[in-house]
Amino acid sequence: MITEKKLITNSNNTNLLNELTQSIKECVSFYFSVAFINYSGLQLLLDSFKEAELNKKKGRIITSTYLNFTEAKALNKIKEFNNIELKVFVTDKEIGFHTKVYIFEYEDFYKVIIGSSNITQSALKSNIEWNLETLSKNDSGFIKDVLKEYNNLWSISEDATTEFIEQYNEFLKSIKKNEKTRNVIYEKQRYIVPNRMQRRAMENLERLRNFGEKKALVIAATGTGKTFMSAFDVKNVNPARLLFIVHREEILKKAKETFETLITNTGTTFGLLTGNHKGKHADYVFSTIQTISRCYEEFDRNEFDYIIYDEAHHATSPSYQTVMNYFEPKFTLGMTATPERSDHSNVFDLFDNNVALEVRLHDALEDELVIPFHYFGITDVEGVDLSDVSIDDIAEVTKRLKLNERVDYIIEKMKFYGYDGEKRKCLGFCASIEHAEYMAAEFNKRGYNSICLHGGHSVEERGKYIGKLEDDQDELEFIFTVDIFNEGVDIPSINSVLMLRPTNSPIIFIQQLGRGLRKHRSKSFLTVLDFIGNHSKVFLIAIALNGSRYYDKESLKVAIATGFANIPGATHIQMDKIAQERILEQIDKENFNSMKYLKEEYFEFKKLNQGRAPLYLLDYLKFDGAPNPVKFIEREKTYLQFVAKVEKDEHLKKLLINDTFESILKELSSKLPLKRSYEFIILKYLLTHEEVTLEIAKREILKLINDVDEDSILHAFEYLNQKYYDSTQLKSKEKLVNYYGGKLVKTDAFKRVLENPEFQKYIEDVLNYGIYRYEKEYKHNYYGVPHFKLYEQYQMIDAALLSNYRKIHTAFRGSGLLANGNDYFLFIDLHKEEDIKESINYKDKFIDQQYFQWQTQNSTSQSSDRGKNIINNKERGINLHLFVRKYKEIDGKIEPYIYIGKGDTVAFEGEKPITVKIKLEHEVPTNLYTEFTKKV
Structure with a gap:
């Protein structure tokens, strides 16, 4: 084999994790040397290591104590694998250790990846990293040098014995205490700056105010920083008096502290107005709705320049309405995680239908407003059969889930995948109260301190056990629940979620997932274990994880096959083979357009x-x-x-x-x-x-x-x-x-x-x-004329409207090439056949992610004006806009085209039709390219 090289980066197009998991699957043995290993990165490789162990593939891993970044917990986990030998290079002040090399041995060649990535979730999936992959023959000089250096490192590194790891762990704990003390120095007000979401919200609020609007609503997922955003906006507006209203007193105190942290050296006074505090004369008043609804008439109607309603979905209730109808501020801001209304009123109407910003789960992950999650879809234990029962039949579902062998299976998987942090803090979502009580009892029998909480428990009881779960010194590790933690209850330090019930709603699935995504100093990712049964609605999991409300059968199938590559950041989604096959089979059978x-x-x-x-x-x-x-x-x-x-x-x-x-x-x-x-x-x-x-x-x-x-x-x-x-x-x-x-x-x-x-x-x-x-x-962007957004869905007739076509718009149909002045719109079907299982047409195809091959209509000659415009589009000022769809029709519904941007002709051949090679202005993202080209 001749030497081959390629660059691996983390981008929309690829990431190092995919390369490592594929290489472990294909190689004979593997050898890693990385400076840092933490559990967030290791967890993503656990299944690959397990598969290698089952297939008797040997591995060696060297890591180091350099900068104390490697986690003892990660070392202990690696030692569980019988096929992997582990050593640790102990650094000192003179000698650092910074290698990042991954070596894979095949029958007659080696693959070596050397670059910048350690084994952390960010390094493997989302950081800006460069890694060079080289394939070389077994006897090449390069491979001999690499193996020589590796073997030398192996010989001078320490065996990762249990005793060694325990001593290292104790050392890490001791320095962590000091680090916390030192970090306090840097928590200064001037270093706190708005994140991307907060900046967008503030810009949009300012624009609305400039046009005379007096109210606006911000919709953003829990934990994304809405309170900080409002404080930044207040700081910019600088109102003489502010009223901040919330539903619960514990939120109120945190909100006041946030404002005091950001707004300093202005002489502004801050006061609480609650049953126990009477700070109504402060410049900025923070009140519960219960208190302000009783004493609002003690203030003038125009007393406050700026009023903020936190948890604004409550604002449709009578107590809120009384307060809203009384006060006449210059500006009113509503903030909510979900604009759910609690009665027949509409929360959008209350804020004059001005939505300044909406941030949902995918946006929050992309903007790093919440932590990444590692989702593992695990085929449920064989003894659980839900194939012949409605998942709405809660009593029967509960009966079938209450199996001792299932409890043991859940614990086995839970132990294998582990969690981030010193103490496990886990929410288990169950099918019913009876199921939750059963799970708590069985976990307690097996030595896992657990409690069942549900709607029947008082607020005080819930608060008590949430406090115990969050306390690192308390033994409580698991809360099994049914519905009370879907939304509205905040436990920031949750590091594990168990999905123990059949999913029958993408909405509830996302709400439950979101319970563990709050940022917290004790964790860098959330572990989600979903036990996937054989019930009739398994495919709803794929809809929830896909993150797009607007999906079709093919895009879902490709998302599953590619591990949901469209999920942003270091988030990782992985399903075992049986679960994948179950879901794919159901999607094939389901008609998403049927009545x-x-x-x-x-x-x-x-x-x-x-x-x-x-x-x-x-x-x-x-x-x-x-x-x-x-x-x-x-x-x-x-x-x-x-x-x-x-x-x-x-x-x-x-x-x-x-x-x-x-x-x-x-x-x-x-x-x-x-x-x-x-x-x-x-x-x-x-x-x-x-x-x-x-x-x-x-x-x-x-x-x-x-x-x-x-x-x-x-x-x-x-x-x-x-x-x-x-x-x-x-x-x-x-x-x-x-x-x-x-x-x-x-x-x-x-x-x-x-x-x-x-x-x-x-x-x-x-x-x-x-x-x-x-x-x-x-978003709030202007897209110019023609008004196209990259990778958005369009029909042919849309191009007429969006290019300001000034003739009958229904003329835009039928042909693969439509034109409006210098704008040429190429509408391309990759599959020409009606049967979607047929092969992709040979002439119209992606050459790769940067180049597309397209064939003109049969009547187009190179000498015609249209032919010249296509062949020499750049010189003639002709814009070629490409719209592509995989299939014309799925489940009886005409599919939209995807706009992949403009391109220029770089080569051509043939006559009537002309076959042209087009270089795209924007390289097509891997997940979309895969969707267009991959058959599932």
Whole structure:
């Protein structure tokens, strides 16, 4: 074999962990020498080491005591493997140790990886690291030198005996105490700066205020720093008086401390207003809702310049409403982890439908606002059979899960994977109270100190046992529970989660996962063990982990096969082979577009909506992991029609008898999900105004988007005026506005419908949902003209709207190449055949992640204007935009295209058709490239 080399980095395209796990699987033996090993990195390699042990592959590992970074816990874990020999190089002040080398022996060659990565989760998955991989023959000079050096290091390193590791561990504990004392020096106010989420929120809040808005809502997952964000914003605004309102007193004291930490040397006074504290005369007052709702009239209505409502989803309750309706501040901020409403009021409405920021789990992981998690999907013990039982039959599911052998199996896996930190602090989520009580009892019998907590326990009892779990000196390690820790209860130091019940809702799965993701000094990652049975809804786990509300069968299958490569940062998701096969088999059988599946999704979500029919699209924005309601719309043309049908709701059916109302709903719903928000922003303004000018429209758009060009606003006016509709559309679609005299004015039909408050509420809901979902997917960025975002989904006709096409838009269909001036839109199907199991077409294909091969229409010659424009696009100023989809149709539904950006022709051949090689402006990310090219 000739010598081969490649660079391995951690990026969207690859990471070192993938290379190591694959190499361990394929090699004959392996030899590592790394300066640092901590448990966060080792846990990611445990299954690979176990498989190597089963296959009798030998390994040697050298690490060091350099800088005291290697963890004794990691050394002890490595020693559990019979196939791996372990030594430790003991450093001193004169000699450091900084090697990072991974050597793999094959039958007739070696693979050597040398670079910057140690065995830590960040080094293996997310840090900026460079590692060079070299393949060389067994007898090459390079390999001889590498093995010689390795063997020399091995000979001068210490055997990692139990005694050695114990002494090292005691040393680490002693210096850790001193380190804590020293670190206090650096906790100074001037070093605290906003993180990315906080900066985005502050910029958006400032923009809203500049346009005269007086209220806004920030939605961000627990632990992402909402309180610090609000303090930073208050510091910038510098109000004379502030009122901060929360639901629970323990949160209040932490909030006050946060503000005092950030706002110093200004002479500002801070006071608590609670049952026990009466600091109402302070400049900045921190109050519980219970106290302020009793004494609010002691203040003037305009007493406070800035009011903050923490846990704003409670703000729909009467006590909050009384306070909100009384005070008249210059600005009001609401903050919540989930905009769930507790009654029929809408939390979005309370803050004038201004969402300054939304940060859900994937965003929080990407911005490193929460810790990474290591998820291990483990096939459940054979004795548990859920294949013939409904997972809603809690009593029967509980009965089948209460097996002693299952408890032993859970403990075995728990011991194998371990956890981060000195003491295990674990939440176990169970199917029922009976199941939780059983698990706690069985764990106690086996010597694991455990307790069962559920909704029947008092707040005091819960607080007592949470305190015991968080106390490093207390023996309590496990809390088994059912529902009370899904949301709202904060135990920052949780380092392990056991999923012990069948997953029947992606929402609950994400809530339970989120309980352990708070940052805490005692942990750097969360260990999640999910015991995957053979029930009929196993595939919901994949939907939850995939992190995208908008999925199809193929993207899910590729995500599973690639270990969910789209998950950001050092988070790691791994399923064993049987669990993978179970899920893939179910996904193959399931039709995600069938009425049966859509009804199941709807009714499962209804349960989480406190059993009430979710009548508004906005209900689906309350929860991370909620269904995509646009699928319901595609089924029945409007969301209300879908609800009326599945609920057999006579009142909704009567509403929809009004043809104009139904037609308006259909017209608006057909534009979801939005690819450009201008039209909906303009229509939302017209709900409460008679007309809108271009100038006013620009002002309203700039409240939500960083910039906008005036020609696109004009095009939006023309489009709303139905200037680019074909004759069929003009007959069938309700006209909402007329455009004349430089402004849009509501039609009489639209005015009449809006006179009915119930009609207006449902129309406003569609507009708000469209705008909020657009903000979630496109943020507040301006994308120019054409208005395309990389790797977003589009249909052919979208290119007409987004490039300001000024002819009939339905002309944009049918052909693989559509043009608007100098913009050429290439719509490419990788599979030409109807059968999705057929091979990918040879001519239109990815050459690699940077180059694409495309074939023109059969009529295109090199000498034609179009041919010249394609061949010499760069010189002729022609923009080639590439849109690609794997399959035209899945489960009876036409699939969207994915925009992979612009490209330039670098080579061509042939005539009628021409085959061109296009270099892409942006290298396609590995997870997307894999989805396009991998067959599962």
